Amino acid sequence: MSFNPGSFQLDGRRALITGSGKGIGLELARGLGAAGAKVVINDRNRDKAQAVARQLRDEGIGAEIAVFDVTDRAGLFEAIDTFETRVGAIDILVNNAGIQRRAPLEDFAADDWHALMRVNLDGVFHVSQAVARHMIGRRRGKIINICSVQSQLARPSIAPYAASKGAVKMLTQGMCAEWARHGIQANGLAPGYFATEMNRALIDDQAFSQWLCKRTPAGRWGRVEELCGSAVFLASAASDFINGQTIFVDGGLTSVV
Template sequence: MPPKDLFSLHGRRALITGSSRGIGLALAKGLGEYGAEIVLNGRNPDALEQAQSLLQDAGVESSLSAFDATDQAAVISAVDTIEQTHGPIDILINNAGIQRRAPLEDFPRDDWDALMATNLNAVFFVGQAVARHMIGRRKGKIVNICSVQSELARPGIAPYTAAKGAVKNLTKGMATDWAKHGLQINGLAPGYFETEMNAALVNDAAFTEWLCKRTPAARWGKVEELIGAAVFLSSDASSFVNGHILMVDGGVTASL
């Protein structure tokens, strides 16, 4: 294959969970610009329609699939519907995620359950449902959104760290089980990025000062800076990359 075609996503369909805003929406736009047909997902139909409008303004066509990624029955039904009505899901970006912050000794059980349901269970539910179709075709790309917290912890977010650490090893497990069927399953691990979920931290001058000193790149990341890594892991350029966690963190995990 000529090098110019290695990163092309033309003719491929990408389902991106949690893609009505933030990192998911940025990746939807990025993969769409590289030729992928995008399926936006979230629980709020109105938010999905707004996201679709933004993509259309950018010249990216998309369809919508509103389902709760934490509901296994709803996931299976939605994935089967996409496959039957739109066509094969060639790429899955498991992006849906939430954050809850509290001292571990006071962390509420409800928040623990919500974090695990969205940040871990949903990765398994959607990954399994999509892989069952990919296995029959002997090809497919799954990219699980991990985190710098897949490797490191900070005060107040131990359950989030636990979930993202589990996603890292679930990614390796998926690759171990499914690579033999022609699938590539990898993780994309963002460091600290300016997103709606991190708005409170971005606006905290003391935290931002700490982060810039802690990060070799000395700044917050921009969500657009995740697109290249996502395209690589979604394209033929990564045809022999499996079970890898690609850190996009400005060097945070490379230094003390």
């Protein structure tokens, strides 16, 4: 059987992207939508989710909404089960919702630690479990977990964030170990330093930006649209035999010392 270039297309697939009201999540929704997927915008705020979905529809992308908080296990299970019953199957899940907190480790507040873990790690577990139970019954599905260069590298002031993203990388491998036999591919997509609102303080720090550009072989910050190609690949049939892997999209940052 020869290679089919059409295997990269996502026509007829539906992709739920958590935390897709802005930033990387919104750009990934655009990318998956451009490849043919109908996207499901997720936010805690219904009005915001609806506004983003309307914006995408105006751009020619099929868009629906699923309103839930990734830290509310009971609520998100109900929302996902209801969506599957009333709207249709979720073929692709992108676990994108995440937060950042910065402080010296010795001074890091316990409340901030727990907030990071609830969103960045527990949220991935809860949403994946809710969606995978439906995927298992269909014996197919794609899960893309948004990891980070901090899944592999540490930096001062964000040790707890690195811990949460390192755990997501290993949870991704665990999903592969558990769910590959059910026809599900679970992989990680690990951005390097991208120009997003979450990184605004670092972007505005001239000394940090200069250090980053020298440290990164590509010599610059990433642009959020540069994540879309890898996301489309991992969401498509072209990656059907790739499982439990993490693709670093970082301008070469993790490849050099």
